[in-house]
Amino acid sequence: MEQVAKDVDLILVVGSQNSSNSNRLVELAQRLNRKAKLIDSANDIDPKWLEGVSRIGLTAGASAPEVLVEQVSERLANFGFTDQRDLDLIREDVRFTLPSRAPVDRARAAPLTAGRVASKEFCMVLPGREVSRRNPPVPGSSAVVAAQKWPGDSPQHKERTLAVKIVRQPNKIAIMGAPSSAAAFLPGSEKAPAALRAAGIVERLQSIGYEVTDLGDCFPRLFADDEEHKRARNIPEIVASLHDLKPRAEIGLKSGALVLVLGGDCTQIIALLTAARRYYKHVNLLWFDRDADLNTPASTPSGRLDGMGLASIIGKGSPELVRFWGEPPLVREPDALIYGLQRIESTRS
Numbered sequence: 620m621e622q623v624a625k626d627v628d629l630i631l632v633v634g635s636q637n638s639s640n641s642n643r644l645v646e647l648a649q650r651l652n653r654k655a656k657l658i659d660s661a662n663d664i665d666p667k668w669l670e671g672v673s674r675i676g677l678t679a680g681a682s683a684p685e686v687l688v689e690q691v692s693e694r695l696a697n698f699g700f701t702d703q704r705d706l707d708l709i710r711e712d713v714r715f716t717l718p719s720r721a722p723v724d725r726a727r728a729a730p731l732t733a734g735r736v737a738s739k740e741f742c743m744v745l746p747g748r749e750v751s752r753r754n755p756p757v758p759g760s761s762a763v764v765a766a767q768k769w770p771g772d773s774p775q776h777k778e779r780t781l782a783v784k785i786v787r788q789p790n791k792i793a794i795m796g797a798p799s800s801a802a803a804f805l806p807g808s809e810k811a812p813a814a815l816r817a818a819g820i821v822e823r824l825q826s827i828g829y830e831v832t833d834l835g836d837c838f839p840r841l842f843a844d845d846e847e848h849k850r851a852r853n854i855p856e857i858v859a860s861l862h863d864l865k866p867r868a869e870i871g872l873k874s875g876a877l878v879l880v881l882g883g884d885c886t887q888i889i890a891l892l893t894a895a896r897r898y899y900k901h902v903n904l905l906w907f908d909r910d911a912d913l914n915t916p917a918s919t920p921s922g923r924l925d926g927m928g929l930a931s932i933i934g935k936g937s938p939e940l941v942r943f944w945g946e947p948p949l950v951r952e953p954d955a956l957i958y959g960l961q962r963i964e965s966t967r968s
Contacts, residue, residue, distance in 0.1 A: 620644065620678070624651040627676035629668060632657045633687050634680030635870050636832070641680030648676075659870060660687055661694035662835030669698055682873075684866035690838075785898055786875045792829045793871030794821060796836030797864045797883035797890070801856040802924040806842035812881035820881070834871060836881075837863035850916035851937045857924055858939055861890040868894035885912055885928035889940055892932060892949045904932065904950045909961040929955065 624630065630648040634641025634657060641657055648655035653676075656668060669675075675695060679688050692703060796812030813836075824831050840860040845852040864880065868891045871878040880891055885908070895902050906912070912929040915936050919926060930936035933955060934948030941947045 620647045621651060623676040623678070624648055624653045627653065627674040628672040629653070629674075630655040630676040630678065631664070631691065632678055632680065633659075633683045633691055635659060635682075635874065637874055638680045638682065641683070644678055644680065658691070660835050660867065661690040664691070664694055664698075666698065675700060684869065686862060686866050690863075785873060788830075788875040789877075790828065790830055791832065791874070791876035792824055792879050793832045793834055793874055793876040794824075794879045794881065795834040795864070795867045795871065796881040797860065797887040798836055799840040799857075799860045799883045799887060800842040801840040801853045801860055802884040802886040802928075803842050804921070804923050804925060808882070808884050809839050809841055811883060812836055815881050832871070832874070832876060834867045837867065845922075848922065850922045851924060851927075851939065852922040854924065854937065854939050857886050858943065860887065861893070861940075861943055864890035865894050869897060872898055884925045886924050886931070886940065888928060889931060889943055889949065893944045896944060896949060902950050902954070904955040906955060906957045907959050908957065909959055911957060911960060911963045913963070929957070 620630075630645075630653050632641050632644045632648070632655060634644070636642075636657065636659065645655045645657050654668075656663075656665075658664060677688070677691060677695070696703065796816070798809040798812045800806050800809040821831050821833060837860065840856050840863075843853050843856065845854075848854050864887055868878055868880065872894055878891065878894075880887060882888075892902060892904070906929055908929075910926065912926055913935070914926040915930050916922065916927070924931075924937055924940065927936040927940070931940035931943075932949045933952050934941050
């Protein structure tokens with residue numbers, strides 16, 4: 620931090636407001652007489668902060684998902700900070716002693732560096748973070764990895780999940796927007812998060828006693844005909860939208876708050892459930908919809924994934940959505956209940 624602070628005008632720390640690690644980074648920067656801001660996501664960046672700033676340092680709390688850092692990098696590039704490069708400031712060789720049931724493969728535990736950069740100028744210095752098989756480090760990215768070799772080390776062997784204690788906060792709500800119509804039958808549903816915010820949903824929740832943390836909105840994903848994927852239309856954009864929403868949902872869930880997602884189309888629930896499964900082994904689902912949403916690419920001529928949401932969740936829909944959670948199904952069929960059902964169609968055009 621001392622090395623970075625010497626060369627920048629502003630330091631941005633990506634991390635949760637309740638993360639002691641992230642708050643510590645902000646305090647360190649301020650002690651070095653540098654302006655520092657803690658942000659949950661790229662949407663938190665205030666353009667006023669960048670006035671008169673020519674160099675920015677970007678770091679992140681140890682638990683901040685890599686995708687959030689990349690999104691901040693992209694937003695800063697939109698503000699003109701396009702000269703980005705990696706910094707090799709600190710070389711670490713960190714090894715963690717794990718229980719005997721999960722031994723460290725020391726031959727694969729590699730020393731990695733901290734840092735990535737940009738200018739008008741903008742530099743990123745990323746501390747070590749947990750890297751899983753499902754999310755391996757990108758070449759050139761920063762991480763401190765304890766590589767693990769599981770018995771057999773085969774693709775069929777399931778990844779183990781680390782336990783995280785989450786204390787429920789019944790008076791807190793984490794709200795976020797997923798402005799998407801990518802899976803829909805018509806455009807328009809992407810406007811829902813903005814409409815709900817304009818109607819005062821945050822203020823109404825606060826007025827009845829809830830403490831609301833607003834995690835902002837994901838990048839808008841829009842309706843398209845997509846003739847290239849006729850049986851799963853707009854699937855690349857839909858998967859991208861799930862990757863946008865998942866880390867925000869993880870932040871909200873880990874805080875213990877009730878997570879409220881303003882959507883959007885029905886497929887966005889897959890990102891929320893995937894985030895929940897990171898911390899909870901079993902999840903029950905109450906599905907409110909007049910349609911069953913149990914279509915598959917083989918059963919519907921329209922190819923609209925809005926009608927395949929629940930099918931994908933229970934492991935029978937579009938392969939790209941079924942596999943979004945690495946160990947399908949996201950929710951077992953006996954644990955899912957449809958409420959308000961009015962029709963079941965053999966095909967949905």
